[in-house]
Amino acid sequence: MSGMHVRPMLERIDAYPNQWISGFGVRAGRPLPFGATIVPGGINFSVYSNNATAMTLVLFRRGESRPMAEIPFPPAFRIGGVFAMTVFGLDAETIEYGYRAYGPYDPAEGHHFDPGRILADPYAKLIGGREEWGAARTAPDAEVYRSGVAGDDFDWESDRPLNLPAEDLVIYELHVRGFTKDPSSGVTAPGTFAGLVEKIPYLRELGVNCVELMPVFEFDECDNARSDPTTGRPLYNYWGYNPLGFFAPKASYASTGRHGMQVDEFKSLVKHLHLAGIEVVLDVVFNHTGEGNERGRTVSFRGLDNSTYYMLTPEGYHYNFSGTGNTLNCNHPVVRGFILDCLRYWATEFHIDGFRFDLAAVLGRAPDGSLLSNPPLLESLAHDPVLRDCKLIAEAWDAAGLYQVGAFPDYCRWAEWNGRYRDSIRRFLKGDLGMVGELATRMAGSADLYLRRGPAASINFVTAHDGFTLRDLVSYNDKHNENNGEDNKDGDNANNSWNCGHEGPSDDPEVSALRDRQVRNALLILLTSHGVPMLVAGDEMGRTQRGNNNAYCHDGPLSWIDWSLVDKNADLLRFARCAIALRRSHRALRRDRHVAETPPEGLFPALSWHGVHAWMPDWASYSRLLAAMFYADDDGRHDCVYVAANAYWEGQTLELPALPDGLAWHLFADTAAAAPHDVHEPGREPPLADQARAHVGPRGVLVLVAHPVPTKS
Amino acid sequence: MSFDAKMHVADGAATLRLVGELDRRSAPRLNELIVQAAARQVNRLVLLMDELRYMSSAGLRCLVFAHQKMPRGVEIVLIGTRPEVAETIRLTGFDRSITMEDSVETG
Numbered sequence: 001m002s003g004m005h006v007r008p009m010l011e012r013i014d015a016y017p018n019q020w021i022s023g024f025g026v027r028a029g030r031p032l033p034f035g036a037t038i039v040p041g042g043i044n045f046s047v048y049s050n051n052a053t054a055m056t057l058v059l060f061r062r063g064e065s066r067p068m069a070e071i072p073f074p075p076a077f078r079i080g081g082v083f084a085m086t087v088f089g090l091d092a093e094t095i096e097y098g099y100r101a102y103g104p105y106d107p108a109e110g111h112h113f114d115p116g117r118i119l120a121d122p123y124a125k126l127i128g129g130r131e132e133w134g135a136a137r138t139a140p141d142a143e144v145y146r147s148g149v150a151g152d153d154f155d156w157e158s159d160r161p162l163n164l165p166a167e168d169l170v171i172y173e174l175h176v177r178g179f180t181k182d183p184s185s186g187v188t189a190p191g192t193f194a195g196l197v198e199k200i201p202y203l204r205e206l207g208v209n210c211v212e213l214m215p216v217f218e219f220d221e222c223d224n225a226r227s228d229p230t231t232g233r234p235l236y237n238y239w240g241y242n243p244l245g246f247f248a249p250k251a252s253y254a255s256t257g258r259h260g261m262q263v264d265e266f267k268s269l270v271k272h273l274h275l276a277g278i279e280v281v282l283d284v285v286f287n288h289t290g291e292g293n294e295r296g297r298t299v300s301f302r303g304l305d306n307s308t309y310y311m312l313t314p315e316g317y318h319y320n321f322s323g324t325g326n327t328l329n330c331n332h333p334v335v336r337g338f339i340l341d342c343l344r345y346w347a348t349e350f351h352i353d354g355f356r357f358d359l360a361a362v363l364g365r366a367p368d369g370s371l372l373s374n375p376p377l378l379e380s381l382a383h384d385p386v387l388r389d390c391k392l393i394a395e396a397w398d399a400a401g402l403y404q405v406g407a408f409p410d411y412c413r414w415a416e417w418n419g420r421y422r423d424s425i426r427r428f429l430k431g432d433l434g435m436v437g438e439l440a441t442r443m444a445g446s447a448d449l450y451l452r453r454g455p456a457a458s459i460n461f462v463t464a465h466d467g468f469t470l471r472d473l474v475s476y477n478d479k480h481n482e483n484n485g486e487d488n489k490d491g492d493n494a495n496n497s498w499n500c501g502h503e504g505p506s507d508d509p510e511v512s513a514l515r516d517r518q519v520r521n522a523l524l525i526l527l528t529s530h531g532v533p534m535l536v537a538g539d540e541m542g543r544t545q546r547g548n549n550n551a552y553c554h555d556g557p558l559s560w561i562d563w564s565l566v567d568k569n570a571d572l573l574r575f576a577r578c579a580i581a582l583r584r585s586h587r588a589l590r591r592d593r594h595v596a597e598t599p600p601e602g603l604f605p606a607l608s609w610h611g612v613h614a615w616m617p618d619w620a621s622y623s624r625l626l627a628a629m630f631y632a633d634d635d636g637r638h639d640c641v642y643v644a645a646n647a648y649w650e651g652q653t654l655e656l657p658a659l660p661d662g663l664a665w666h667l668f669a670d671t672a673a674a675a676p677h678d679v680h681e682p683g684r685e686p687p688l689a690d691q692a693r694a695h696v697g698p699r700g701v702l703v704l705v706a707h708p709v710p711t712k713s
Numbered sequence: 714m715s716f717d718a719k720m721h722v723a724d725g726a727a728t729l730r731l732v733g734e735l736d737r738r739s740a741p742r743l744n745e746l747i748v749q750a751a752a753r754q755v756n757r758l759v760l761l762m763d764e765l766r767y768m769s770s771a772g773l774r775c776l777v778f779a780h781q782k783m784p785r786g787v788e789i790v791l792i793g794t795r796p797e798v799a800e801t802i803r804l805t806g807f808d809r810s811i812t813m814e815d816s817v818e819t820g
Contacts, residue, residue, distance in 0.1 A: 093737040093771055151770055155777040155810070194804040255804045261770050268806025 015040040017088045022069045024059075028077045029084030034341070035123030035247070036097065036149045042088035043149060047099055047121060048081055048334060049305040051111055054102040055083040058118050060146060062094050062128065062260070067118075070100070093260070096128050096146035097121070101304050107294060108316045110307030118144050120245060120300040122309075122338060125150035125345075126260055127218040127245040133177070133191070133252035134221055134236065134555065145218070145244060145299050150263040152349055159271045161353045162279050163389050164209060166415065166456035166532060167592045170580055171281065172208035173465055174537035175239065175559070176216060176253050184563035189255035193262075193269040200276045202566075206540060206573075207580035210279040212356055214465055216253060216266070218245035219290055224553055226485035235485055235553035239465065241358060242290030242324065244299050246342045270351050279353035281391060282346060286330055286339050287362035287398065293318045293325035308334055311367055319369045321362050323399030330363050336377045344386045354391025356417070361398040364409055371402070375409055382411035393417065393459055406449030415457045417464070418446055418531065423496055425462050425525055426473065429518060430498035431647045431699070434621040439645065443628055444607055445530030447594040454593050458531035462522045463539055466492075468549045470539035473497045474518040475504060480547030483554065491550030504547060514699065520575055520671040520678060521645065521701040527579040528630070528643045528703065530591050530607075540576035541565035571675035578679045582668060582703070585682045588632035588639040601633035603660065604640065614657040624648040625696070629657055638663060640706035646696040654694050656704070664709045665691055672697020720746050726757040732764040735772035743772075747779045756787055763793030763816075773807045780810040790814055 017025025029044045030037075037044045045057055055078075057071045073083040098120060103113030120127060126148030180199060181191035187198040203211065219240040226235045240250070254262035270280050289309075291302050294317055301309040311319040311327040318326040329335050346352045357363060364375040381392060396408040396416045405419045421442045428435040441448055445455025463470045468479075477499045481491045500506075500514040519542070526533045537543075538561050545551045551559045566573060583589050588606070591598065595606040609617035610627035617626060627644035642665070644654055651672065656665055666685035671678055680686065687710055688694060696702040716739030717732040727750035735743060750758055758779060779789055789811045794802070802808050 091737050093769055151774065153774060153777075155780070155807070157809070189804055192804075197806075256801055259769065259801060261773075261801065261805050264770060264773065264805040264807070268804075271806060 012040055019074070021071050021074070024069060024071055024090075025088040026071065027086050029086040031079050031082040031084045033123075034082075035121060035125065036147065038092050038149060038151075039086060042086050043090050043092055044084065044086045045097070046082060046084040047304065049083070049101055049103070050081045050308050050334070051305055052083075052101040052103045052113065056100040056102075056115070057085065057087070058098045058100060059087075059090070060096040060098075062096050062146075062148070068095075092149040092151070096148050098144065098147055099304065110310075110312045110316045112294075112298065112302050112306045114298065114303060117298055117303050119298070119303040120145040121147040122300055122304065123247055123341070124148065124245050125247050126263065127248040127251060128260065130218070130220065131251040131257040137222060148260060154264060154267045156267070156271060156351065159274050159351055161347075161351050161389060162274055162277065163353070164279055165592065166391060167454075167590045168584075169210045169279065169532050170208045170527070170583060171210045171212050171459065171532060171534040172203065172206070172537060173212045173214065173283075173534060175214045175465065177238075177555070178560045179537055180561070182557065182560040182562055185561065186563065192253055192255040193249075193265045194255045197269055197272045200272055200278070203278060204276050206577055207584060208535065209277055210281055210353070211273065212281040212283055212534070214283050215240035215243060215285055216250050216282060217243040217284070218248040218250050219243050221252075221555065223290055226553065228483050229485055230483055236555045237553065238555045238559055239552040241285050241552070243285050244290045246286075246338075247345055267350055274351065279391075280351075281354040281356055281393065282352055283356045283358060284343070285358040286328055287359040288322035288324045288326050288328055291326060293320065296325055308332060311365070311369055321365060321369060321398050321400040321402075322359055327362060327365075327369070329367050331365065331372060331375055331377050332367055333376075336380060339377060340380055340384060343381070343390075344384070347387055347390055352390065354393065356393040356395065358395055359398045360394035360396055360408065361402040361404050364404070373409075378409045378414070379411055382413035391415065406446070410453055410457065412453055415453075415459055415532070418442075418449070418458045418460055420449065421446060421458065421460045421529070421531070422462055422464075425522065426496035428645070428647055429521055429525075430496065431624060431649070433624070435647070436617070436623045436626045437619050439525075439626055440609060440617075440628070443525065443529040443643075445591065445594050447596055451594055451596065455530040455591055456532055459534050460526055460529050460531040461534040462526050463536045464534070465536060466550070468495055468497055468547075469536065469543050469545050470519055470522060471515070471542045471544045472547055472549070473522070474500055474515040475506075475544070476547040477503060478547070479549040480504075481550050483548065483558070484550060485553070491548075495549060516572070517671045517697075517699060519572065520669070521699070523576055523579045524643065524669055524671065524701045524703055525645060527583045528589055528628070528641060530589070530594070533583070535576075537561060538565070541573050542569040571678070574676070575669070575679045578681060579669070581682045582641075582705075586630070586632075586639055586641050586705070587634045588630040588641055591632075601631070603633070603638055604629065604631035604657075606631055608657070610642075610644075610654070610657060612652055612654055614655045625652055627654060638706055641668075642704040642706075644694075644696045644702040646698070646700050646702075649698050651695055651697045651700065654696055654702075656692060656694055659691070659706055662709055663706045664688070665694070665704045666707045668705050669703040670697065670700065671702075672700035716742065718743050718746055720750065722750070722753050722755060725755050726759055727753060727755040728759040728761065730761040730764070734767040734769075735765060735775065736767070736769035737771035740771045740775050743775045744778050747775065747782050751782045751784070754784070758783055758787060758789045760789070760791045761793060762791050762798065763795065765795065765798060768798045768801060773802065773805060776802070776807050776811055788812060792816065
């Protein structure tokens with residue numbers, strides 16, 4: 001094409017081929033960055049393998065099953081362990097590619113080279129071949145994931161990561177597909193990034209300001225050999241904790257994935273969430289890949305450089321600290337670089353606000369699996385210049401028994417999913433003895449675990465995707481995972497749940513009322529505690545998984561959000577919305593330092609404890625009642641929230657801490673009251689008639705706020 | 714794979730009729746016309762889309778290019794966009810800086 005050059009420029013002298021291979025003009029490429037990069041005149045391909053003896057680039061026309069060309073890397077195009085080649089005249093939009101890696105097949109030495117396979121690029125920004133969710137794999141391309149080249153130009157307008165203070169966050173964990181796939185969602189593009197955009201008004205109204213997206217990297221949802229024993233239907237790997245492409249947004253999560261536009265659609269989602277004041281945290285899985293153990297499939301890493309990417313035993317088998325068959329060798333310098341490159345890509349190209357690391361304890365292990373005291377990967381992430389403002393959240397345990405909650409190598413930078421918080425709040429709520437002191441410690445931001453880092457290092461939660469929903473937590477004593485096809489052996493046995501007197505659904509009005517109350521109790525404790533609260537999508541509207549506490553394999557009504565619950569459980573949703581709004585309107589609940597580190601601010605201590613008598617908490621092992629009073633001097637305004645939690649089966653009358661003249665206690669929430677009197681909009685709470693005493697119901701939580709005495713005019 | 718674009722400037726409006734498939738190969742041609750339209754200092758850019766069968770990722774970027782190339786305040790209107798193309802524009806969020814209209818106004 002003889003295009004008209006508006007502004008003639010001096011062109012690079014390397015923008016032309018100097019060799020021809022297989023009909024394509026090529027020249028020696030640039031080894032960095034890894035991956036496929038659009039350069040003047042062509043595409044630069046760079047791939048690392050320490051042990052490959054040779055490499056071939058395989059090119060496809062998008063959508064065609066047979067390669068259009070295979071271009072071996074000439075020996076001179078290899079620098080160190082990197083094969084790099086620029087190929088000219090390729091249309092980045094219409095080609096796909098992969099690699100054949102040549103080398104020894106010697107499993108005992110950790111080598112699994114097989115040039116018969118076409119391997120995906122670990123740095124692929126797009127992955128083609130699986131654009132339709134759940135589509136049957138078609139032979140002979142069963143194992144072929146096609147790498148693609150994504151344009152990185154996007155109209156971000158003025159968007160940038162929001163950088164909200166961590167202690168101000170209310171995190172909402174959701175599954176991109178499950179959030180809108182059910183027809184009740186009413187969106188035009190169900191189960192996709194675009195579908196989620198249509199639900200942003202709901203998120204805004206709910207009041208959350210951070211969504212944590214369960215895995216969105218390309219994974220294989222069909223990677224599950226089991227079927228549901230009750231229906232015979234195939235089961236899925238629905239959650240997606242089996243990544244195959246760490247740089248590629250999952251194609252079938254984009255309604256435009258069939259056109260290869262998943263990158264644009266996902267960026268559009270982030271931009272719209274940011275416009276609504278909502279941060280985006282990605283749940284990232286760097287502890288393992290979806291390639292399984294040595295008998296598993298080979299998509300990319302195993303075929304390119306098994307002994308670099310995976311932790312291997314001396315005999316060449318995979319270590320299995322992740323419980324999924326393999327463990328990514330994440331403290332190997334090359335793999336560490338891969339992870340850093342990946343996170344920087346998501347932070348810079350997608351404006352991601354933070355990351356939650358699945359089974360993060362694995363990331364502190366050495367290549368031989370031993371525990372490192374100063375893990376290079378975690379240190380690098382903590383101090384990375386590009387990631388400085390990203391939230392880093394560790395799931396601080398792994399599947400091999402390593403439990404690091406409160407002891408994760410944090411560099412004063414990492415936050416953690418606080419598993420202790422979850423367990424303690426659940427046990428208090430179901431009435432276990434000896435939990436009052438523990439409740440106080442958890443509500444105060446777990447200073448025993450995070451004093452050095454501050455309360456925002458504690459991601460507080462009562463439920464997460466992994467485990468019972470909040471509704472099921474109060475409806476089931478035991479897990480009911482029969483539909484998962486593993487004889488109910490999968491899933492956690494230690495749920496600290498209580499069914500309120502009947503296992504499963506119940507028509508008994510007393511059981512129902514108690515469940516409603518327990519759910520509200522949990523929400524109030526969670527949303528008033530110091531630290532960062534996390535909710536699971538659907539808990540605010542009473543979602544059930546019918547007692548399944550490990551629904552990873554279900555792609556259907558069991559795991560999708562049923563939006564008819566918005567109306568059916570409107571009272572609960574209103575309650576949750578108000579509880580979130582309460583947190584957001586009281587600085588006393590959102591401390592960035594623990595109260596022990598907080599200088600006195602005037603009227604009251606930043607946090608004080610009370611019991612049946614004001615200022616006299618009962619720490620006895622038989623006590624099931626505790627009241628907390630949070631206080632802050634908010635620009636001269638007395639910000640004061642009183643939270644009484646009673647896990648005893650009888651109600652109790654509480655002496656209230658006396659307020660100074662001009663201030664009066666107002667009732668925000670009383671979970672023993674029937675809706676709509678169970679909660680009041682923040683700022684519109686009615687004053688208490690009796691300012692000296694209040695009643696907390698049986699197994700109830702009472703929340704009061706101090707406002708100026710209403711003046712009668 | 715074919716693409717054709719013709720521009721007509723009148724009454725302060727540049728009207729471009731797009732025909733065929735707009736992808737990475739054809740996008741430079743459209744961008745060139747957009748640069749010309751910007752140079753003519755029009756206050757309205759109209760894209761007649763009813764004969765455009767397909768718009769790729771690179772094609773979508775022409776819309777952003779137009780938005781950024783035209784002076785602030787210039788309205789960019791897409792008329793008669795086929796449903797499949799319109800859907801792609803909307804789902805990928807490229808509709809934020811343009812106006813979509815159903816059909817050419819008569820008269």
